Amino acid sequence: MSEMKNNLMEKIVSLCKRRGFVFPNSEIYGGMNALYDYGPLGALLRKNIFDLWWRKMVTEREDVFGIDGRIILHPKVWEASGHVSGFADALVEDKKTHKRYAADKLIEEQLNLSVKSNDIEAISGLIKGGKLKSPEGNELTMPKNFNLLVPAYLGTVEGEKTQVYLKGESCQNIYVNFKQVFESMHKPLPFGIAQVGRAFRNEITSSGQFLFRQKEFDQMDVQYFCRPEDSSRFYEDWKTIRWNWYLNDLGLSEKRLKWRQHADEERAFYAKDAWDITYDFEGMGFKELEGLHDRGDYDLSQHQKFSGKEMAVFDEETKEKYTPWVI
Incomplete structure (x- = not known):
């Protein structure tokens, strides 16, 4: 079975290269493990998917705003998120x-x-x-x-450079900018913030994984902020929205899609619930397409703790302050 899987993957890699979809990164120098460039057709396909996602998740919705964050954030962002100690x-x-x-x-x-x-x-x-x-x-x-974090260094003088990290996950831009979006858009909760961004991970990779496990890749994120008591309802709403996107917008067969709930031992300690939408890839079985998590108030609370900046919002109806929960 493993040999069949490897043979199939070799054919896919060869086809992608011949047709101009995906090229090995820096191939004239021998390539780089788990790094790939998109060719002319691959770049167009990738852009079409991004544009469709953005149109459905941002442009056609009144409760989701888009941002475009950098790949380098303050090092303390990764301390607050737990990536430095536990990623x-x-x-x-x-x-x-x-x-x-x-x-x-x-x-x-x-x-x-x-x-x-x-x-x-x-x-x-x-x-x-x-x-x-x-x-x-x-x-x-x-x-x-x-x-898994990829370190980098900023500064002009040796010995005085600041160690930073390339983004381990794209969503941290959203969390640290939440309060600014809230105040500048004058939109009461609930609302979402969306981003298409790059992420970098010092992954252990082996042959036969191709685009499934890369050191640099794109993430399409929506983080939806709401009152704690409303989180379960919005979580179910977003599960339906995202499932239908694969069926109705991308046109995937429902027979090849399946939900997978995270077991208690694999779910993050702060997550209230976590599900993956998986797809049955030919010869490779079900692999994750995306994850949907009920994250509670962990992310905003951590950044409030480490930055000293308040992340709570004031509810004009109840006259109360609360830290939003995140879907």
Whole structure:
């Protein structure tokens, strides 16, 4: 099965290159692992999808505003979000070939199980029990966590440069700009903020993953802000909106789409609920297209705590202040 999957992926990669959809990054210099450029047709296809998404999620709605944030934010943003301390994947190494792999992906492929990508205890248990091997069938080392943030440095004088990070996820621009959008647009809650932005992750990748696992990729985000007591209702509304977008706007077959709810052990501790829309890719099974999370007030509360700036809003009807919840 794995060989069939690899053969299919090789054909897809070859087709994308021949037809001008996707090229290996810097190929004349040997390429870069898990980095790809979009060719003429790929760039057009990508733009068409972005434009359709923006039109449906922003232009045709009166309760969603668009922003365009930078890929570099203040370093404290990533401390507040938890990325500096907890944005990590577990890495395992083949004891014979010394090839390294993302443990959660091996578990998914070999055992059809979902574990949190940084759950050292669960992954170690599978290795010790002899259930998890390398793709070559060899024994693996015990897992070690490594951070996925991509560091960069700003400044003109060596030794005085400031360490920053390329965006690990695009939505942080939205959270840190929430209060400014609220005050400048004069729109009472509920409302959403949308963005199409780049994200960067120091991913562990292996051959055969192509565009499914990249170090630089695009994210289309809507973060919807509401009163805490209304979050469940809006969460269900957005699940319907996003499901219908794939069916009615992109024209995907409903037979190949499926919801997957996150298990308790893989859901973030602050998330009230989390579901993925997955698609049954030929020869590769169901893979995530997007995630929908009821995040509570965690994000705004964290940025309020670390920045010292109030993120609560004043409700003119109830005359109360509250920190919005985020869908």
